[in-house]
Amino acid sequence: MQIVSPDEMERLQKKRQELYDQKLDVQDRIRKAAALGDLSENAEYHYAKEENRTIGRELAELELKLRTVQVVGTDNIPKDMVFLGHTVKLLDMDDESETIVRLVGEAQPPTAGSDVTDVSATSPMGESLMKARVGEVIKVKAPRGTMEFKIVEIL
Incomplete structure (x- = not known):
């Protein structure tokens, strides 16, 4: 079982709704393409069918994930x-550079142009x-050795 923050759960549910909307759109395109007749040479029909299968797989994976995650509240955590x-x-602590990270239950692909790294x-x-x-000061064991970071602030 994975743990997620309330914000992450909200993002997962939003993604599920987007996939449902995409699936409805693709199914409408399949109906329109099928109405044109000869399906053996109908590229739009075959492309839409493949897209529908892809969305269906993503949706099934997301539904499974939503059934198995546990939302963890942060109400009673010290500031x-x-x-x-x-x-x-x-x-x-090695080079005095600052990094901004977000602690997440499930790391997502990085957002383009974001200064925040999901960890x-x-x-x-x-x-x-x-x-x-x-x-x-925390110590992190990494492939290149142990790294040390000082926690400056919670944003």
Whole structure:
């Protein structure tokens, strides 16, 4: 079972609705293409059928995920403690550079142009961040060695 923040659950439900809407649109295109007759040489019909199968697979995977995730609330978490759904500014202790990360239950593909990096709670960095407090220095075991970050603030 995966855990997700309330915001992540909302995004998953929004994605499900978008897929349902796309599926209805594609099914309408299939009906229109089928009405044109000879399906053996109807490229629009075959393309729409393949698109419908792809959306159906995505929708089935998303439905399974929605049935098995658990939403974790952050109501009783202290203000200075990092928890699922929090966006955190980190200071790399090696080169003094700052990084902004969001602790998520399920990492999503990066958003283009975003300065925030999603970090899964089950990743080495996510495990180090979970329940750490502002001002603490965390150690993250990575393939290139152990890295240290200071938690500057929760945004």
